[in-house]
Amino acid sequence: MNQSYKQKQSVTYYMCDRTQQLTLSMLVNVLLNVSENHSAELNRQESVIREMGFNWIVLRYEFVVTRMPHYKEEVEIETFATEYNKLFTYREFIVRDNNQNELIKVKTTFALMNIENRKMTRIPSEVINPYQADFSKRIRRNAKPHEVDLIQAVQTNYSVRYFDIDANQHVNNSKYIEWLLDSLNASFMASHQIQHGIITFDKEVKEDDTVTSKVSHRSDAHLYTDHQILVDETIHASASFQWNER
Amino acid sequence: MNQSYKQKQSVTYYMCDRTQQLTLSMLVNVLLNVSENHSAELNRQESVIREMGFNWIVLRYEFVVTRMPHYKEEVEIETFATEYNKLFTYREFIVRDNNQNELIKVKTTFALMNIENRKMTRIPSEVINPYQADFSKRIRRNAKPHEVDLIQAVQTNYSVRYFDIDANQHVNNSKYIEWLLDSLNASFMASHQIQHGIITFDKEVKEDDTVTSKVSHRSDAHLYTDHQILVDETIHASASFQWNER
Incomplete structure (x- = not known):
């Protein structure tokens, strides 16, 4: 059985957008915090992994959103590693409201980076064993974002800012989400979810x-x-979102 | 005696910069969250104030930093309103470590904005009374930021982004702090505090x-x-910071 971890989380003002709903970028921050607390409980916190010479990196998010939590709502977040193979581990998050209704489900793919050469590395058993996830030889074929229609695409440029870089000397994942969504028209953003x-x-x-x-x-x-995030014509991240009107 | 309120706060990964220390912008977010929790305890939360037709706005911060909390540190934050006059109320925050050492002291000036005309308004007693702050007729003369030396000043431009606007349809205070500090050289930022x-x-x-x-x-x-933050040559915010080497 997979090790599951649950944590309560209050939605604060600084986590919300102008509609008083949790933003997608803060959702990701909060989920990764829960994931780290889970790892710490299993003595596999970031500092332990770093001492082994590794960092976890996230390669993929898939979100299914029934409703985004709102300002001052208290939610419960559950997480567990579901499966791993030699290169990837799959982790899920479920965000529930106070009546145990599922608000958001998130599937993620993690990989291990060697800090020295900043390349992906095989996941050692001492790193992954405590999570009691299932080993599977098979590498999943996950759905990919849809191609951008380059003929009608609009583009916006963003300079990387000092505070975009996190303690792993990476641009934090949540910053990509801000670049992805900020490039949409503000009135579209305010009227869709x-x-x-x-x-x-x-x-x-x-x-x-x-x-x-x-x-x-x-x-x-x-x-x-x-969506595409590019540097000098090279794709660094891709995304597709499905929207409905508020 | 002033009503004081205390709250524990864990410093998460997403609150930290590349040196694993709490950022000044996240400090401000966290303090305002504690302030709101204090107000909620006195039944003066944001939604109550909004129903009266008002929003609180912050006009001034003064920070004295002994040490910024680091990643995974748990701190205690105390806050209380010290004094008010017809236009302003003064609130202080003290951030302490687990041994009750004072890490940060912050003095703030709040004013009340009328939501309809977005102008400052006299603070009614029903808004302020529960905090049991002292009334003083005298309006404080607070130290101002030092003038920018315009001859040697360097400047950087920032577009306001969708997520910079908060639920009060303001640019959130924490975003000004990011513009202020991002305009400094990255190597200066990484080597000074x-x-x-x-x-x-x-x-x-x-x-x-x-x-x-x-x-x-x-x-x-x-x-x-x-520092200055300007729009079309008009000053919208000013700041001065004193630094030491890390």
Whole structure:
């Protein structure tokens, strides 16, 4: 049985957008904090992993959003590692309201980076064993973000700022989400909410980079936006979001 | 006797910079959260004040920093309103470590904004009474930030982003702090820490504004930086920080 970990979380003012709902970037911050607390309980906190010469990095998020928590709401966040193979481990998060209704489900793919050469590395059993996840030889084929329609895409440039870099000397994951969503029109953002999203991270953004955030719109039965984060024409991250009106 | 309120706070990863210390902008977010929890205990939470037609705004911060808390540290934050007059109320925050050592002291000036005309308004007794602060007719003369040396100042431009605007349809205070500090050289930031700081807010920054962050350096016995946030040559905020080497 997988080791599961639960934590209560209050939604504070600084976690919310102008509509008093938790932002996607703060959701990711909060989830990774819960994940770290889970690891600490198993004596696999960041400092222990770093001493072994590794950092965890997140390669993919998939969000299913029933409702974003609102300001002052207290939610419960559950997390567990579901499965791993030699290169990846899969972790899920479930955010529930006070009546145990599921508000958000998030599937993530983690990989281990060697701090010295900043490359992905095979996951040693001493790192992963305490989580009691299932080992599977098979590497999952996860759905990818939809291609951006480059003909109709609009683009916005962002300089990497001092506080975008976190203690791992990375641009923090949550900053990519701000670049992705800020590139949308403000009135679109204020009148729509995310129902589903996939974000994949392909390449690190560096301190002195200027990133370009491209976005195009698409609709069938639903409304979608497709996104790319580029540095010098190279894709560093991609995303697709499905939206409904507020 | 003033009503005092205390709250424990864990310093999470997303609150820290690349040196694993709490950032000044997250400090401000966390303090305002504690202040709101204090108000809620006195039934003067944001929603109650808003129903009366008002919002609190912060006009000034003064920071005295002995040491910034680090990642995973648990601190205790105490806050109380010290004094008020017809236009302003003064609130202090003390951040202490687990051994009750004082890490940070922050003095703030709050004013009440009328939501309809977005102008400052006289503070009614029903708003302020529960805090049991002292009334004083005298309006304090607080020290102001030092003037920027415009001849040697360097400037950086920032567009207001979607997530910079908070639920009060303001640019959140913490964003000004990011503009102020990001305009400094990254190697200066990584090798120095703030010992003292004053920030004053003069005028709101609006959604579609592009702000200019100007900074100049100054030294006598200590090292200082002086800052302005401008929109179209009008000063919207000013700051001075005193630094020491890490």
